[in-house]
Amino acid sequence: MMQLGTRWAAGSEPPASVPAALRPAIAEAEARSVENGTLSLQTGVLNLPRGTWTLTWLEGRPIAELDTGWEVLRTASGEVIVRPFQD
Numbered sequence: 001m002m003q004l005g006t007r008w009a010a011g012s013e014p015p016a017s018v019p020a021a022l023r024p025a026i027a028e029a030e031a032r033s034v035e036n037g038t039l040s041l042q043t044g045v046l047n048l049p050r051g052t053w054t055l056t057w058l059e060g061r062p063i064a065e066l067d068t069g070w071e072v073l074r075t076a077s078g079e080v081i082v083r084p085f086q087d
Contacts, residue, residue: 005054006055007053008053009052010052011051022080025072026064026072033068033069054067059076062074065085070084071085071086
């Protein structure tokens, strides 16, 4: 089965396609990004939020990457991990 990814603005409600298990970890990554100053959830001049999430799927497992350097993923064992992005 093919699963399509999606994008959404940091600080907004994740789309329905984002697994429920990842949602608390996504909120944690956003909070960490705000704390360390890499993400502002304030609106800019054009009233657009800063920071964007991208959801992709690898071997049937979801990976959400925040463009400020964080990723949230589910391992093969089902554990959800929040960590700085790794190349």
